[in-house]
Amino acid sequence: MLGRIQSSRATSFALVVLLTLSVFAQIVPSPSVLEDVSDARESNNVAYDLYFASAPGGHPTDGRITTERPDSGGQDEESASGTNVEFSTDQMLSDLIVSGTPNSNQFELEVVLFLKATGQEGSTVEWSVSIIAGTSIIATEDWETDVCTPSGSPFSGGDSCGFDERYFHPSWNGNPDFDVEAGERLKVVVSADMNCNSGGGDTPDTPNGTDDGTSGRQWGGNGVDCDAWVAWNEIDSASGRFSKIEIETQPMAGSEVKVQRPGSVWTDGEVETWFPNDSPDMRVMQFNVQLQDAFGREDIEEARLVLIKPDTSIAFSHTFDDNELVTDNNALRAQYNWSYPGGLDSGDYELDLEIQNIQGKSFTVNHPTIRMSDYGVALTHGNDRVVEYIAPGATTPVNLDLRHVGASGSSYNLSVELAVLTNLGSNWIVEFDRADRLYGLSGGGQTAHPTLLLTAPSDLSGSPDTLQIRAVAYDSESVLVHQTILQLDLEKLDTYAPPMASLWPEAHDVQYANSTGALDIDEGIHRYVEDGVYTTFYLEIFNTGFDTDQFRIDIKQDSNANLRFWDNDTGQRIEEDEGDGTFHTSSLDRHTTQTIRLQVKPSTSRDDPDSGLIELEIISIGNSTQKARIAFTIQRTYGIQAEIVYDCDASPFGHVNAQVCLNSDDVLEFDFKVTNTMTEGDTVTDWLIMNPKDLDRNIDDELYPEANPKYGLWQYDITDSNGDPTPRVQLAPGDTVLVNLDVTLTSQVVEGNHTIYLRIREDISDASLARYFDLSFTIEIAKSQPLLSIHQISQSYPLEPGDVSEIQMKVKNDGNSEVLVLLDADSSGDWDASVISQSGAQVVTIPAFSEISFTVTIVAGETALNGDEMPITVSAKPLSEDESYPDSLTAKKTVTMQVSINDPIGIIMNELQNPRPATLAIGLGVIILLVVAISGRRGRVEYIDVWVDEDEEQIEEELDLPEPVTEDDDSYDEDDIELVDLD
Numbered sequence: 001m002l003g004r005i006q007s008s009r010a011t012s013f014a015l016v017v018l019l020t021l022s023v024f025a026q027i028v029p030s031p032s033v034l035e036d037v038s039d040a041r042e043s044n045n046v047a048y049d050l051y052f053a054s055a056p057g058g059h060p061t062d063g064r065i066t067t068e069r070p071d072s073g074g075q076d077e078e079s080a081s082g083t084n085v086e087f088s089t090d091q092m093l094s095d096l097i098v099s100g101t102p103n104s105n106q107f108e109l110e111v112v113l114f115l116k117a118t119g120q121e122g123s124t125v126e127w128s129v130s131i132i133a134g135t136s137i138i139a140t141e142d143w144e145t146d147v148c149t150p151s152g153s154p155f156s157g158g159d160s161c162g163f164d165e166r167y168f169h170p171s172w173n174g175n176p177d178f179d180v181e182a183g184e185r186l187k188v189v190v191s192a193d194m195n196c197n198s199g200g201g202d203t204p205d206t207p208n209g210t211d212d213g214t215s216g217r218q219w220g221g222n223g224v225d226c227d228a229w230v231a232w233n234e235i236d237s238a239s240g241r242f243s244k245i246e247i248e249t250q251p252m253a254g255s256e257v258k259v260q261r262p263g264s265v266w267t268d269g270e271v272e273t274w275f276p277n278d279s280p281d282m283r284v285m286q287f288n289v290q291l292q293d294a295f296g297r298e299d300i301e302e303a304r305l306v307l308i309k310p311d312t313s314i315a316f317s318h319t320f321d322d323n324e325l326v327t328d329n330n331a332l333r334a335q336y337n338w339s340y341p342g343g344l345d346s347g348d349y350e351l352d353l354e355i356q357n358i359q360g361k362s363f364t365v366n367h368p369t370i371r372m373s374d375y376g377v378a379l380t381h382g383n384d385r386v387v388e389y390i391a392p393g394a395t396t397p398v399n400l401d402l403r404h405v406g407a408s409g410s411s412y413n414l415s416v417e418l419a420v421l422t423n424l425g426s427n428w429i430v431e432f433d434r435a436d437r438l439y440g441l442s443g444g445g446q447t448a449h450p451t452l453l454l455t456a457p458s459d460l461s462g463s464p465d466t467l468q469i470r471a472v473a474y475d476s477e478s479v480l481v482h483q484t485i486l487q488l489d490l491e492k493l494d495t496y497a498p499p500m501a502s503l504w505p506e507a508h509d510v511q512y513a514n515s516t517g518a519l520d521i522d523e524g525i526h527r528y529v530e531d532g533v534y535t536t537f538y539l540e541i542f543n544t545g546f547d548t549d550q551f552r553i554d555i556k557q558d559s560n561a562n563l564r565f566w567d568n569d570t571g572q573r574i575e576e577d578e579g580d581g582t583f584h585t586s587s588l589d590r591h592t593t594q595t596i597r598l599q600v601k602p603s604t605s606r607d608d609p610d611s612g613l614i615e616l617e618i619i620s621i622g623n624s625t626q627k628a629r630i631a632f633t634i635q636r637t638y639g640i641q642a643e644i645v646y647d648c649d650a651s652p653f654g655h656v657n658a659q660v661c662l663n664s665d666d667v668l669e670f671d672f673k674v675t676n677t678m679t680e681g682d683t684v685t686d687w688l689i690m691n692p693k694d695l696d697r698n699i700d701d702e703l704y705p706e707a708n709p710k711y712g713l714w715q716y717d718i719t720d721s722n723g724d725p726t727p728r729v730q731l732a733p734g735d736t737v738l739v740n741l742d743v744t745l746t747s748q749v750v751e752g753n754h755t756i757y758l759r760i761r762e763d764i765s766d767a768s769l770a771r772y773f774d775l776s777f778t779i780e781i782a783k784s785q786p787l788l789s790i791h792q793i794s795q796s797y798p799l800e801p802g803d804v805s806e807i808q809m810k811v812k813n814d815g816n817s818e819v820l821v822l823l824d825a826d827s828s829g830d831w832d833a834s835v836i837s838q839s840g841a842q843v844v845t846i847p848a849f850s851e852i853s854f855t856v857t858i859v860a861g862e863t864a865l866n867g868d869e870m871p872i873t874v875s876a877k878p879l880s881e882d883e884s885y886p887d888s889l890t891a892k893k894t895v896t897m898q899v900s901i902n903d904p905i906g907i908i909m910n911e912l913q914n915p916r917p918a919t920l921a922i923g924l925g926v927i928i929l930l931v932v933a934i935s936g937r938r939g940r941v942e943y944i945d946v947w948v949d950e951d952e953e954q955i956e957e958e959l960d961l962p963e964p965v966t967e968d969d970d971s972y973d974e975d976d977i978e979l980v981d982l983d
């Protein structure tokens with residue numbers, strides 16, 4: 001850690017804090033001082049004044065250190081007595097290296113502070129000023145001085161003790177530079193240690209911060225406030241002077257400029273060499289700029305690019321405006337493209353990015369020199385493409401453009417040798433239009449047009465996918481000065497191939513159809529054709545084959561319309577060929593296009609549908625198996641047209657996703673524009689706007705397969721721009737009116753696309769002769785999750801063991817889509833349950849918002865007991881080939897079946913044969929009771945016997961009885977003894 005100029009007193013509260021910070025800084029693994037940096041000073045450093053300004057809300061310190069002068073907001077001040085007053089920058093956006101000013105064998109920074117210390121005469125103050133980078137103390141300076149004692153009035157020559165400007169120079173030893181890392185702050189900490197003399201004898205004053213607490217403020221004698229203050233921001237007494245720190249640094253060290261091709265991103269490589277006479281699209285330099293100022297965006301006042309020619313004149317300069325500079329990841333980024341003129345001087349160009357900060361200091365970011373080369377060649381395809389086509393046994397001419405892109409003038413002549421690098425094989429013939437393959441170019445901007453002839457073998461299997469052609473340039477001294485390689489993709493073609501056809505409106509702005517299908521154009525979109533007149537379209541036919549071909553146009557469907565074809569180049573009508581009944585194009589060279597004007601007049605019969613498909617087939621005459629199909633839909637109009645110009649999701653107009661639109665509203669809103677397309681006259685015509693619910697085309701499903709009677713239940717509100725009902729409009733030829741349509745759906749709408757028609761009809765008495773237009777709009781209903789429920793229809797009855805019962809049920813689908821459902825029933829034990837639908841199947845299809853009935857057959861178990869209840873679970877599980885539904889969507893219903901046996905003997909026998917746990921428990925209880933009863937009886941008998949024996953002993957004691965008979969007594973014979981069986 002760097003030392004300080006003077007030692008501070010151990011009693012200073014501020015320095016205790018600073019020492020604590022110093023100890024903490026030693027724990028931080030990254031030192032603040034750049035020990036490994038050379039002593040050489042950064043030549044691009046500039047002197048910065050960093051001002052102490054008012055801190056915005058959320059700033060961690062008392063004041064904010066900023067590069068912007070605080071010329072407004074008034075003076076801020078804070079007591080530093082016994083505490084710290086801190087100033088800090090915002091977090092650095094990049095590493096900032098600060099250089100100190102040499103002073104003898106040390107380095108220092110200058111800190112300017114406006115300070116004030118007051119107290120009784122004889123009091124002193126010791127100021128301490130420290131510079132901190134992150135958490136590391138860089139330098140500290142202490143200064144002790146007498147305080148100011150207020151006396152008298154300033155108007156009478158007294159001293160009011162205001163703020164005085166004081167210069168500090170905290171210094172350090174060693175390396176002159178220190179680093180404030182990105183994310184850290186540069187801080188200046190100011191503290192004051194007061195020694196207040198109260199004038200009351202030898203008793204010392206209370207030390208700072210110990211009189212209740214927290215403030216170092218003291219009261220001297222005579223009521224003088226003993227305190228020390230720091231002032232910053234806009235100093236009241238010193239206009240144009242500020243508290244600040246002066247440093248030398250380069251905050252733009254991370255700034256950079258790159259020179260690239262247009263469309264490159266920052267991580268792409270740079271282009272170091274350019275050519276004065278390159279093609280215009282190759283003479284565009286993209287300058288990619290990154291401005292990285294450690295102090296932030298507000299420090300940058302202006303950024304300017306300057307490109308300097310070899311003769312030191314300016315090739316161009318560009319100053320970026322605020323709209324071009326975009327903040328990105330703590331940096332300002334900008335791009336500028338410069339198209340340099342052809343024939344620019346060759347040589348080395350210097351590129352500088354000049355930056356000026358808000359203090360008027362300038363920084364320059366130097367870019368390595370850009371080389372504008374003396375010599376260079378460019379080799380491109382003569383038809384400006386990157387693919388060439390080959391066919392079996394055919395010769396492909398490859399037209400090339402060879403351009404001298406170097407410096408202008410005959411002194412820069414080139415001789416260029418061409419060669420095919422790709423190994424095509426010995427069965428190919430490769431030739432240039434010059435046998436020596438050498439082409440001369442006299443100075444920059446000159447162009448040659450070589451031709452390469454490739455003759456392919458009859459078998460193209462194994463042929464390469466690319467072709468590389470090299471151009472090697474030599475100067476007048478035969479020194480190789482430049483080379484380039486052109487790579488072309490090789491595409492194998494048959495001699496004849498299917499044509500590519502596309503259809504365009506007369507305005508040629510939007511493609512109506514394409515035979516390749518690559519554009520995914522909906523051929524069902526209606527293309528308007530006016531009744532009684534021909535409407536013009538343009539049919540473009542492109543020959544994709546290798547050889548010259550001619551094509552036949554065969555009308556496959558015409559929807560009773562009249563079609564005419566015209567050669568757009570010659571203006572000649574293409575008549576129907578008498579031989580095959582088709583329309584023949586001109587002969588088309590390989591990869592060329594013929595434009596044919598197609599005129600369509602719709603059917604004149606009102607009985608024919610207003611819309612219908614036009615389908616054309618374009619067939620190769622060289623090979624009739626090579627063909628293309630193109631189709632589009634026409635809609636007949638009668639001088640009136642309408643189009644949707646607004647709906648709730650606009651993707652596209654006229655097709656809305658109800659789930660999206662109804663998420664934030666209750667209705668589907670459309671705005672449509674009605675136009676009178678008649679071009680002659682000025683008569684105003686009344687047009688009725690018919691409610692869609694009254695139009696047969698919407699609700700009569702017998703006449704119109706796509707109609708649905710439920711569309712008549714929807715609510716349609718037709719209003720003008722003021723919200724008033726609009727049943728009719730009046731329009732002259734060319735007039736337009738805007739009408740609003742709000743559609744409110746019913747609660748049950750099946751998923752899918754629902755197309756509704758709104759008719760605008762001429763208001764005349766005979767509706768069959770009225771002109772009209774049917775405007776279609778489509779409402780898309782998203783598919784919901786299956787919503788199934790099971791309901792019991794018939795009643796369930798008690799069963800005896802082995803009985804069979806059938807219960808009628810139904811499953812309802814409240815979802816908006818058809819769903820495949822697996823019906824099932826589960827039972828337990830020896831019960832059995834099965835399900836069958838009316839169709840005899842267990843898997844059924846239930847339409848949206850519909851239901852089907854089914855039968856549940858239940859067989860009671862043979863071991864069922866009287867009073868048993870058996871739950872039978874019936875389920876309806878949705879199935880799908882496209883997705884797996886969660887179990888939560890399976891509908892379930894539990895039916896509880898009861899067992900009832902009416903015969904008492906049957907109940908007993910059933911219980912004995914299949915005893916339930918309760919029966920077993922009762923039987924076991926009875927047995928236990930019997931055992932207890934018998935055991936109790938025997939106990940009582942034994943008790944009586946004992947009691948009798950005791951009485952007998954007492955009697956024998958009282959009576960004089962004879963001696964008992966013994967074994968030797970023969971008074972009784974064995975025959976006189978009879979045994980009695982008590983059982």
